[in-house]
Amino acid sequence: MERLKKLMVGLILLCLFISCSQKNNKSDGKLKVVTTTTMLTDLVKTIGGDKVVVTGLMGEGIDPHLYRASAGDVDKLSKADVIIYGGLHLEGKMAEIFEKLPELGKQVLNVGESLDKSKIHFIQENTPDPHVWFNTDLWETEAKAVTKKLSEMDVKNSGYYNQNYEKYKKELERLGEYITNRIKEIPKNSRVLVTAHDAFGYYGEKFGLEVKAIQGVSTDSETGTKNILELANFIVQRNIKAIFVESSVPKKSIEALQEAVKSKGSEVKIGGELYSDSLGDKEHNTDTYIKMVKANTDVIVDALK
Numbered sequence: 001m002e003r004l005k006k007l008m009v010g011l012i013l014l015c016l017f018i019s020c021s022q023k024n025n026k027s028d029g030k031l032k033v034v035t036t037t038t039m040l041t042d043l044v045k046t047i048g049g050d051k052v053v054v055t056g057l058m059g060e061g062i063d064p065h066l067y068r069a070s071a072g073d074v075d076k077l078s079k080a081d082v083i084i085y086g087g088l089h090l091e092g093k094m095a096e097i098f099e100k101l102p103e104l105g106k107q108v109l110n111v112g113e114s115l116d117k118s119k120i121h122f123i124q125e126n127t128p129d130p131h132v133w134f135n136t137d138l139w140e141t142e143a144k145a146v147t148k149k150l151s152e153m154d155v156k157n158s159g160y161y162n163q164n165y166e167k168y169k170k171e172l173e174r175l176g177e178y179i180t181n182r183i184k185e186i187p188k189n190s191r192v193l194v195t196a197h198d199a200f201g202y203y204g205e206k207f208g209l210e211v212k213a214i215q216g217v218s219t220d221s222e223t224g225t226k227n228i229l230e231l232a233n234f235i236v237q238r239n240i241k242a243i244f245v246e247s248s249v250p251k252k253s254i255e256a257l258q259e260a261v262k263s264k265g266s267e268v269k270i271g272g273e274l275y276s277d278s279l280g281d282k283e284h285n286t287d288t289y290i291k292m293v294k295a296n297t298d299v300i301v302d303a304l305k
């Protein structure tokens with residue numbers, strides 16, 4: 001199985017090498033950017049505006065931890081002027097491809113590398129928590145890195161990119177204030193966020209919530225029964241009112257946790273669905289980063305207060 005995976009990655013890299021060596025044709029002179037997650041796609045669209053053409057590889061509801069590049073993705077990557085990805089092991093199954101891209105002469109931006117290392121949570125020595133977007137300050141730093149990269153690659157529009165960044169920075173500050181104020185509505189003892197996987201560590205740190213999850217910082221691991229039982233005890237002891245499902249993670253682990261609490265003669269409700277590793281859609285008013293974080297905050301506060 002391991003050999004087959006290596007062979008697949010080798011094949012993808014070979015395809016990339018062949019297509020990268022062909023000449024790039026730009027679309028109307030606009031910079032072509034390929035991104036991974038829906039959050040990054042939204043970020044690059046916000047900064048790049050109508051001066052760039054952005055193609056996101058992952059759609060709504062897609063789990064980046066488990067995502068593997070398709071043949072169509074290889075084509076998109078090979079045609080891009082620049083590839084922007086989250087890094088910090090977020091796109092775990094694509095890491096090998098991303099590492100090889102610079103060797104093939106591709107421009108890449110790993111936004112995770114733009115962050116001060118001291119701000120990154122390390123679960124183990126080589127296991128960073130990649131969900132940095134939930135700290136609005138860190139997201140702002142990544143927005144700055146995107147602005148810098150676009151400006152370097154497209155100097156004539158750098159004023160435009162910087163203007164968009166300055167505007168976005170203010171919107172992020174307002175978002176931070178909104179969240180801070182809403183979290184205050186939850187009684188101090190009840191500021192505990194229980195989710196399916198550990199995606200909200202940075203959110204908790206920035207906005208003052210204790211965070212617990214069934215799975216670790218990647219969904220690429222078994223859901224342990226032990227974890228569920230321990231969490232069920234915690235929920236009963238702390239008298240927690242609600243736990244939350246995530247749009248990009250199967251509901252069954254949270255439902256199992258709810259059952260485990262029930263078997264202890266207690267009750268916890270499912271407080272709603274959070275967007276962790278993917279944005280939502282227009283219909284749910286969660287199709288941009290700002291709307292998504294706001295919606296999450298409202299769901300959390302309304303269920304816990």
Ligand SMILES: [Zn+2]
Pocket residue numbers: 065131197198199217218219276277
């Ligand atoms: Zn995640």
